[in-house]
Amino acid sequence: MDDIFLTGDDNVKLKRLEKKLVDNFEIRDLGALKYFLGMEFARSKKSIFVDQHKYLLNLVVGMQSS
Numbered sequence: 001m002d003d004i005f006l007t008g009d010d011n012v013k014l015k016r017l018e019k020k021l022v023d024n025f026e027i028r029d030l031g032a033l034k035y036f037l038g039m040e041f042a043r044s045k046k047s048i049f050v051d052q053h054k055y056l057l058n059l060v061v062g063m064q065s066s
Helices: 011-024 053-065
Strands: 039-043 048-051
Touching: 039 053
Parallel strands: none
Antiparallel strands: 039 048
16 A cells, blocks of 8 residues: 655646546545654645654654663
8 A cells, every 4th residue: 555645736636636546546535634654734724834743752762762
């Protein structure tokens, strides 16, 4: 299984791309992006915020237990 996320400012083009993917691959929409590759994503009306706090905390804790 591979994970991807689609983003952009043109919803019509995003829906068109999603339909092409559905037609060619077995995929499912997991909804709004919250976590991906150890990063947390939060959206406001104007921005997308990316936070790596949890990822960095896991790194520090892992280093302490080594």
